[in-house]
Amino acid sequence: MNLPDQILLSDLLHHRVRCDQGLDHGPGVMPWMHPPVHRLLGWVSRPSALRVSRDVWRLDQSRGINEQEVFVKGEPAVSDQITLERLPTLLDADLLDRDGERLGLVADFVFIPTTGKILHYLVSRSDPRLPGSSRWRLTTDRIVDQQPGMVSTALRGLDDLPLVHSSVRQGLIKRSRHWRDQLHKMGDRASDRLEGWLEDPPWEEPVQRSWKSSDMAEMDPLEGWDDQQTDNFSQSTEELRRRRRPDGRGDGQDDPWV
Known part of the structure; x- marks a missing residue:
């Protein structure tokens, strides 16, 4: 082991x-x-x-x-x-920014078991005993001065430190920012596409055509009609009339409608 x-x-x-x-x-x-x-x-x-x-x-x-x-x-x-309790420690010490304002407190640290060297501290904005609270990594080179219960830095805020793990609230904030960025990018792409459609319409303008008498002749539905077909139709109609009775009713033998 x-x-x-x-x-x-x-x-x-x-x-x-x-x-x-x-x-x-x-x-x-x-x-x-x-x-x-x-x-x-x-x-x-x-x-x-x-x-x-x-x-x-x-x-x-x-x-x-x-x-x-x-x-x-x-x-x-x-x-x-x-x-x-009289032993010096940096745990639970207040972390101060470059203006002397409190940013959080030192909640934990990572060390090498064989030598005891502290690699970095973990900073909490609120009470570190609360489960799921956020942690920021503070390396020893970012510390300007240290006194009992106080650690001074040149930080402008906790955002200057890398976030180790976030709380539920911090995670929701990050996801909300990501969703807003995605929606903003989608809106920009849609606007660019719409501007492209307005500048270069994909449709063609309808061609105005002037009609001529020769064009009308080409569209004449009676063109090519056979006059002999008209004569045959007239003869067939006359034959049906002769087969009908004087009272206006046909005998029904050759009537195609009976």
Whole structure:
């Protein structure tokens, strides 16, 4: 079982500490750090909820970590909560911009377990204990000055920092901006297409045609009519009339309509 290349402090504190004697020393409660050089020296665990004593572990005592426990070698240093609260830390410190205005607070950090070097801090705009709150990455080179409970930067706002993960509200804002941009692009494309239609119409103008007498002759429906067909039709009609009775009724033998 090995240690990862880097780990989040909150993940370490969520693990219970088990020593090489097989004893459970409880969950982690706070870090032991050296803020001037941005280094984690160790962490503190709480063996029992009924005891006021705390176990302090050096980082080099850690030997491995799994999903629930971190394994250590050796014995811890025993202290109390009042003494440990005096240890310097940047956790929960206010993050200030270049004008001294508060932007948020330092909620967490990522470090290398073998050396304790802090790679970057995570900043929260609101209470970091709220689930799903947004986190921004603050590297150590962006810190101008640090004092107990305060970290000064030259930032203009949290938007100058990369967003690590967003809350539900922040995600909705980002998606809304994306949808607005998409609708704006669709509107621009539709306007460009409409302008193109108006400038270059795809239809052709109707051709005005002047009619001549020769054209009318070409469209004469009686052209090519056979006069002999007219004579034959007249003879057939006369034959039908002779076959009808004096009272106007036919005998019905050769009448095609009976």
